[in-house]
Amino acid sequence: DVKVTQSSRYLVKRTGEKVFLECVQDMDHENMFWYRQDPGLGLRLIYFSYDVKMKEKGDIPEGYSVSREKKERFSLILESASTNQTSMYLCASRKQGGMNTGELFFGEGSRLTVL
Amino acid sequence: GDSVTQMEGPVTLSEEAFLTINCTYTATGYPSLFWYVQYPGEGLQLLLKATKADDKGSNKGFEATYRKETTSFHLEKGSVQVSDSAVYFCALRGTGGFKTIFGAGTRLFVKA
Numbered sequence: 001d002v003k004v005t006q007s008s009r010y011l012v013k014r015t016g017e018k019v020f021l022e023c024v025q026d027m028d029h030e031n032m033f034w035y036r037q038d039p040g041l042g043l044r045l046i047y048f049s050y051d052v053k054m055k056e057k058g059d060i061p062e063g064y065s066v067s068r069e070k071k072e073r074f075s076l077i078l079e080s081a082s083t084n085q086t087s088m089y090l091c092a093s094r095k096q097g098g099m100n101t102g103e104l105f106f107g108e109g110s111r112l113t114v115l
Numbered sequence: 116g117d118s119v120t121q122m123e124g125p126v127t128l129s130e131e132a133f134l135t136i137n138c139t140y141t142a143t144g145y146p147s148l149f150w151y152v153q154y155p156g157e158g159l160q161l162l163l164k165a166t167k168a169d170d171k172g173s174n175k176g177f178e179a180t181y182r183k184e185t186t187s188f189h190l191e192k193g194s195v196q197v198s199d200s201a202v203y204f205c206a207l208r209g210t211g212g213f214k215t216i217f218g219a220g221t222r223l224f225v226k227a
Contacts, residue, residue: 004158031213042119042204042219043159050213058214090158102147102208104215106158 003027006091006107013114019078021110023091030096032074033104034058034066037088046089049074050096081114088112117142121205121218128195129226136190136203136221138179144210148172148181148188153202153220162190162203195225 007022025032030051035043035058045058047066055066063085067075074093078085088111092104122137140146147166151159163172168183177192188205205218 033215035217040219043217045214048214092159102215103149103161103164104151104159106151106160108156108158 004091004093004105004107006089006110008110009108011110011112013081013112015082015114017081017114019081019112019114021076021078021089021091021112023074023076023093023107024072025074025091025093025105026072027093027095027105028071029093029105030071031094032068033092033094034064034074034076035090035092036060037090037109043090046076078112081112083114086112086114117146117207117209117212117216119205119207119216119218121203121221123219124202124222125224126221127224127226130197131194132225134190134192134195134199134223136205136223138188138190138205138218140186140188140205140207142186142207142209145183146207146209146212148179149206149208149215150177150179150188150190151204151206151217153204155201159204195223197225197227199223200225 004025033048034046049068065077091107118141149164150162152162153159163174165172165181171180202220
C-alpha cells in the first residue's frame with residue numbers, strides 16, 4: 001500500500017525553539033508539498049519541491065524553510081517557532097507528468113502546538 | 116489567480132438524506148477538479164476527480180459533474196451514512212499549473 005509518513009503526529013514546542021517536521025514517501029514521486037491546515041482557511045501551501053534538491057516557495061513561506069536531500073524525504077523547518085505557527089501540517093506527494101491524474105497523496109498530518 | 120469557493124459548514128444531516136456540497140471555482144483555461152475527503156484523525160484522500168468539461172467523477176456513491184458554463188463542481192450523494200461524516204475539500208489544479216488550490220472545507224455530520 002502506498003504511503004506518505006509524517007514523523008510526528010503531535011508536537012508541543014516552546015516559542016523560539018527550532019522545529020523539524022519530516023515526511024517520507026515510498027511511491028518514488030518527484031513532487032512533494034507542505035501545507036498547513038487551519039479552520040476556515042482550508043489548506044495553504046507553504047513550500048513545494050519539483051524534485052531532489054529543488055524547492056519553491058508556496059503562498060505562505062514566511063517563517064519556514066525546507067530541505068529535500070533525497071527523493072523520498074521532504075523536511076519542513078521552523079527556525080524559531082512562534083505561537084501563530086500552531087497548526088496542522090500536512091505533507092503530500094505526487095507523480096510528475098505522463099498520464100498521472102494529478103492526485104495528491106497525503107500523510108496523516110502533524111499537529112503542532114507552540115506555547 | 117485561481118481560487119475555489121465552497122459552501123460553509125457544518126452540514127448536519129440524518130442518515131439516508133440527500134447531500135449536496137456546493138463548489139465553484141475561478142480559473143483560466145480548463146483546470147482539473149477534485150474532491151478530497153478527510154476522515155477524523157486522518158490526512159486527506161482523493162474522493163473523485165474530473166479533468167474536462169462535462170466529465171462526471173464518481174466514487175463510493177458520491178458524484179460531481181464538471182460544469183464549465185457555471186464554473187461549478189458540486190458534490191452529491193443520494194443517501195448518506197454515518198460513516199460519511201468527514202470534512203470535504205473541493206480543489207483545482209490549473210491548466211499547466213503546478214499547485215493544487217483548495218477550498219476552505221465543509222464539515223459534514225451524519226446522525227443515525
